[in-house]
Amino acid sequence: xxxxxxxxxxxxxxxxxxxxxxxxxxxxxxxxxxxxxxxxxxxxxxxxxxxxxxxxxxxxxxxxxxxxxxxxxxxxxxxxxxxxxxxxxxxxxxxxxxxxxxxxxxxxxxxxxxxxxxxxxxxxxxxxxxxxxxxxxxxxxxxxxxxxxxxxxxxxxxxxxxxxxxxxxxxxxxxxxxxxxxxxxxxxxxxxxxxxxxxxxxxxxxxxxxxxxxxxxxxxxxxxxxxxxxxxxxxxxxxxxxxxxxxxxxxxxxxxxxxxxxxxxxxxxxxxxxxxxxxxxxxxxxxxxxxxxxxxxxxxxxxxxxxxxxxxxxxxxxxxxxxxxxxxxxxxxxxxxxxxxxxxxxxxxxxxxxxxxxxxxxxxxxxxxxxxxxxxxxxxxxxxxxxxxxxxxxxxxxxxxxxxxxxxxxxxxxxxxxxxxxxxxxxxxxxxxxx
Numbered sequence: 001x002x003x004x005x006x007x008x009x010x011x012x013x014x015x016x017x018x019x020x021x022x023x024x025x026x027x028x029x030x031x032x033x034x035x036x037x038x039x040x041x042x043x044x045x046x047x048x049x050x051x052x053x054x055x056x057x058x059x060x061x062x063x064x065x066x067x068x069x070x071x072x073x074x075x076x077x078x079x080x081x082x083x084x085x086x087x088x089x090x091x092x093x094x095x096x097x098x099x100x101x102x103x104x105x106x107x108x109x110x111x112x113x114x115x116x117x118x119x120x121x122x123x124x125x126x127x128x129x130x131x132x133x134x135x136x137x138x139x140x141x142x143x144x145x146x147x148x149x150x151x152x153x154x155x156x157x158x159x160x161x162x163x164x165x166x167x168x169x170x171x172x173x174x175x176x177x178x179x180x181x182x183x184x185x186x187x188x189x190x191x192x193x194x195x196x197x198x199x200x201x202x203x204x205x206x207x208x209x210x211x212x213x214x215x216x217x218x219x220x221x222x223x224x225x226x227x228x229x230x231x232x233x234x235x236x237x238x239x240x241x242x243x244x245x246x247x248x249x250x251x252x253x254x255x256x257x258x259x260x261x262x263x264x265x266x267x268x269x270x271x272x273x274x275x276x277x278x279x280x281x282x283x284x285x286x287x288x289x290x291x292x293x294x295x296x297x298x299x300x301x302x303x304x305x306x307x308x309x310x311x312x313x314x315x316x317x318x319x320x321x322x323x324x325x326x327x328x329x330x331x332x333x334x335x336x337x338x339x340x341x342x343x344x345x346x347x348x349x350x351x352x353x354x355x356x357x358x359x360x361x362x363x364x365x366x367x368x369x370x371x372x373x374x375x376x377x378x379x380x381x382x383x384x385x386x387x388x389x390x391x392x393x394x395x396x397x398x399x400x401x402x403x404x405x406x407x408x409x410x411x412x413x414x415x416x417x418x419x420x421x422x423x424x425x426x427x428x429x430x431x432x433x434x435x
């Protein structure tokens with residue numbers, strides 16, 4: 001007979017959101033035995049962004065237990081022992097294959113069942129694979145992805161096995177840019193391939209992208225734009241040897257890393273809960289259309305108060321904050337205390353080579369570029385403002401100090417009026433410092 005366990009609260013998923021939710025539950029005084037985390041990963045929750053950055057460094061690489069949550073936001077590090085001390089059950093290497101919200105039951109691949117009173121869905125995203133599109137040869141060896149620590153370990157092993165070889169990075173978003181830098185630091189010959197006219201097209205303007213593309217080119221990264229991978233060649237062992245592009249070119253490859261996006265893991269709940277914009281629809285407290293069922297992080301489509309619309313956000317900052325909000329709301333409901341509505345300011349960032357940028361707000365409207373965006377400068381520092389209806393709605397800054405980053409966040413939050421765009425261009429960062 002497969003086991004059955006009951007908990008008052010179950011967090012489904014074991015990523016960033018799950019870890020921050022557990023910390024908030026502990027802060028709110030959860031009793032031993034009341035809370036379980038059910039995760040398909042084999043390790044306690046960790047700060048996922050480390051996998052595309054520090055984990056791949058050639059020297060002094062990040063390794064667990066160094067980057068368990070909540071160190072990424074300057075919080076305490078929750079080791080597996082922390083969960084046992086708090087009486088929180090970590091149920092690892094356990095994939096849930098069926099969720100029945102009506103009977104409040106989760107069933108694992110091994111046939112174990114978990115029942116709950118309150119469910120927190122923190123399943124995150126799965127990586128989109130080329131095999132999903134039926135790309136021929138997509139299953140050859142050394143065609144890699146990056147989502148979980150297992151993926152990172154495979155990538156580290158391939159980097160060591162193919163020392164100084166050729167790496168092709170498919171995709172021009174966060175993963176593409178961060179991994180191109182990481183592989184270059186590991187002395188690989190690196191080529192990035194993506195279909196769009198410039199990198200990070202969902203956020204970057206052509207001007208911003210031009211800086212990063214030139215900077216990367218100067219670091220020895222080759223960039224091939226406007227085409228996609230349509231097939232692969234391999235040797236007799238099934239190890240990838242080349243990437244075939246739609247434009248007819250063939251690029252030699254020892255390692256291929258694909259970063260073409262993710263999709264929210266909501267399949268378990270199809271037809272059982274209201275959905276919107278590719279995610280599970282929630283209120284400002286992350287409660288879904290099913291009472292007692294909450295959804296946070298990548299899977300939640302929630303009311304973004306600032307812009308008065310429903311949005312889904314795939315970013316670590318929101319994963320952390322939405323998890324904390326949901327737990328506050330759950331505990332607030334029990335104690336009868338009211339919790340303020342979630343009021344999120346969108347925030348994205350990335351780091352690679354000696355660079356680091358931050359973006360706050362909404363990237364809509366007209367843009368201006370200010371500062372020193374010369375990729376050959378010793379310390380480039382430049383930014384952009386997005387202006388719509390005479391107000392600044394978004395702000396981007398490369399190379400900012402902590403205070404300067406706080407200043408651009410304040411601009412995005414307060415949406416100051418702009419009388420003269422030319423004036424704003426001249427003022428640049430000074431405009432933010434005055435607010």
